[in-house]
Amino acid sequence: MPTSDLKRLAIFAAVVLALPLLPFVPSFWITLFVFIGIASLVALGLVLLTGVGGMTSFGQAAFVGFGAYTTAVLTTSFGWSPWLTLPVSLATTGVAALAIGLVTVRLSGHYLPLGTIAWGMCFYYLFGNLQVIGAHDGISGIPPLHFIDQPLTGARAIYVVVWIAVLLSIAGTLNLLNSRVGRGIRALRSGATAAESSGVNVWRAKLLVFVYAALLAGLAGWLYAHFQRATTPGAFNLNIGIEYLLMAVIGGAGHVYGAILGAAIVVLAKNVLQDAMPMIFGFAGNYEIIVFGVLLILLLQVSRDGFWPAIAGRFSRLSGVAAPIDTTYRLAKGDMTLSPDLLLAVKGATKRFGGLVAVNDVSFKVPRGHIVGLIGPNGAGKSTTFNLVTGVLGVSEGEIHFAGERIDGLTPRQIAARRIARTFQHVKLAPGMSVLENVAIGAHKRGRAGMLAGILKLDRAEERRIFAEAAFQIERVGLQAEMHRKAGELALGQQRLAEIARALCLDPVLLLLDEPAAGLRHMEKQALAALIRRLRYEGMSVLLVEHDMDFVMQLTDEIVVLDFGTKIAEGAPAEIRRNEAVIEAYLGTAA
């Protein structure tokens, strides 16, 4: 956790924990704050799941139910002590989340939230119909938590427990987000393809967030059960699940403290509205959902980022200047000399989309230490060829060999593991992350630290090396001045350079660059050309798609020209420039 985060958390903790000590705060408020704390836990999970990971869930209330019912059954029917049930509650929730997640996170796009509605409904009806857990009446008579021998019955007593849980969860979540695994998670929303090409197991990262969010909900359920001393299925239905999502959206999906702000707004508003609305309509009922529904729609229409960013802007002076990074101790470099002379061989590669042949029987080679250019007019099949080599697409026919091994049919992740790195024609950076963090994703495969190590901050030594490596590569591409800026704030040309730095972090033997010079100014192009030459000198091979012909001609050793998906020429730059077929392909025939 960066120092600015630590400072912010410390201030927050001091305020929160001092609150119940103040004698003039009425008990009723304390009760509300307990509810806010419990809801914050669920919303925090949702911020991670929805805001950071890009997976919308309407069904988190069901996980709260798992946590609550587990402890309710164990303490009332089996006489367990409440503290003993905590690990069991979390385990039950975790196992359920794992099982549901295995199916659910595979769902793409809008199918995923629809799936969460479905299982959210399912579990609500299940809770309401199982006789063992009291069906519609639920379970009552749940014992309170004890501290040593003291029962924590009042709101003031449990307040401390709840908010310590919230504070620890915030700390753990911030640590997680700033760890190797967390960067993978943060790249899910806007750069899943790029993350996969950097060796991140996207599916696993999604499952991890899903389970993590569910565990926070389970913890909230456990606390809820021992605070309310009773559980009923109504507390875990779909409407409540939607309220949790509203909290995350209000706070600004993607902001950790936004979760608490959102929880506070929703819980307080619900409290006020539950008193006020029946007076308007003349009879009792949960009318607050009218306001919540309208609020949700208005928020989406007016400010899709929620309220937190606006508020956080006022505190920006809290965040300190990032310290310079010592790049002396970096990650260990792999061997560049092992691979045989013929590094990449594409043999008769063909790709069909339905009836359209995008790439037709294309063969070429990239020898070790060479820079090969791949050029051709719009729609010639250059990017498709790139995607075939990097495993984003599978070949319809033909073979691709790398360092003597056949690699067609491998996934992008497996290809990244063979030290083939790439950049993308349409830049794929996570815009909300800093340049440094984006580049560090490139080193994903060179680190080991897992999720738990990230949450507990046991990964410091490795993190230092990863960031040293990332900073070093950023300096190489000349972006050191922009290192701590958000990637989305950079000009397009700079974003392309950041992608190259990310690719270099993979420690590649073969580097594939898709239009690296587009959007660069003249001097920047010269610097990029110099860098690519230096990489070749170090033994790296480069395959380059580029439209700037000056750039291609001065840099490459060989050029392959595609037109209509077919190779029409191959040779040294000087030959290609004189080749009639190439001139015709570019300028067209004077029909």
Place this chain on the structure above:
Amino acid sequence: MFLLQDGVTNGAIYALLAVALVLVFAVTRVILIPQGDLVAFGGLTLAALETGRTPGSVWLLLGLAAAATVMEVIASRNRLPPGRIALNALKMALPALVIAAAVLLLAPLQLGSIVNLVLCASLIIPMGPYLYRTAFQPLADASVLVLLIAAVGAHLAMTGLGLAFFGAEGYRTSPLIDAAFTLGPLTVTAQSLLVVGATLALLLSLALFFSRTLIGKALRASAVNRRGARLVGIPTARAGSLAFTMAAAIAVVSAVLVAPLATLYYDSGFIIGLKGFVAAIIGGLAAYPATVAAAIGVGILEAFSSFWASAFKEVIIFASIIPILLLRSLRSAHHEEEE
């Protein structure tokens, strides 16, 4: 056999819902969770009219119209001269005012079931375009995901409004035709025949609308390729509004058919809607014939599971979506999921 008949009757109603969902999704990419709420409101409106009470939907309609008018004024505030803005606002608000006045005047007179049907339809159908104008038109360029969250928000608000305007009591209307006859071992009620017949007729006329009329084709075109539709001059906002109008009209038909069969509460719509929704998902939110078949299947599954494991019938229905979603999403997995 009895279960099968029950299942087919329910399935026909789910089919109507599912078809409305598919229609709206195809044109606007909105997954219209509140469709079920419109059905419930239709049924409750009809029940109120039967007993000569003023249905709460009058106030709901006026509220929606007011919101839509305000949004229209705000949206055009800097673009148009004040005269035009006032005219647009009037155009937006007038239908609701006229209908509300008519209902307030006629409802206590209890003029019979035909008038009731007309009043119910004229209350519920305009809710479609008003809902589109207020909740979804400002989000027309948003992702399916954002639209889905907005739809869930609209459902939440409408459930609350349903409680406020209709109360917590449940109502059932008297059947349109009260008759039954026996067919071998089977007792067939006229209402269930009516349900199946009306559904078939509606589906058939929808099919004709989409294949024969230029407006129908324009709606299909908006669904197939939005930019292409704009390039031939189809205003996509109006296409969206029309799709919502049709969905609300289908909701009225569903309401008329279902209200005598089951007691409706302010929040019954959601469950009914979700079952239509299961069918729509099975049909991939695209294919009408598959959707209808799936809806009948859901109806039959429900009838059998309520017989064998009545407490868990909802669990069974909703659990059945998951594998289908999985299948769907695997099939479309290669569309990039990134925003």
Place this chain on the structure above:
Amino acid sequence: MSALFEIEAMSVSYGAVEAVQRVGLSVPAGAIVTVIGANGAGKTTLLAAAMGLLPSRGTVRFDGADISAMPAEDRVAAGISLVPEQRDLFGSMTVKENLDLGAFRRGRAEAADTLDEVFALFPRLSERSRQEAGTLSGGERQMLAMGRALMARPRLLMLDEPSLGLAPLIVRDILATVAGLREKGVSILLVEQNARAALKIADHAYVMELGEVTVEGPAAKLANDPKIAEIYLGGPKEMPAEDRTR
């Protein structure tokens, strides 16, 4: 000749990137004007913004009236049609249905006459009128896209890369058809990568590089300009590159 269509100081940005920077051009009534330039020069963005499909700054005038704030669907009704690079056909609908929809903003009776004209221009479409648009070949798709645009009876037809992905023989046919449309009084704004072919039929040409118009002149003059080849294939080594960047 007065200008039928004018763009003044148009800029389009995607986030921080300016894809089109203060571009101005005009299409005189009855003329063919072409915009050529290498990949990524911003030509497609320019056309989309001119049609009102993308938000842009600057002024667009048609027939003397400022239409900068007009939505795309109303520009169609006003007499502007765009045949986009992706064609944007209604794939699951028949050729005939696609054409019918092309006349969406016009009366049914007038549309029938135009349909005959379009079939006369592209007899292939008449043969395939009951076939689904998604099953057509590349050349037929281009014909259908043009036919659909013509159904609106535009006074200005904007074409984005009509030669893209088509075999040379078909390109020749399509461009001959474009040249023929001018004789019927349709003004044309043509965006092309196939510079030689475009310059051959055009009256006036603009060359775009990195979002800006860098060269402008009569098409016949530009056709023989060695600078054009350079823009596409890069200049000779000796020439300092600075000279060309601005």
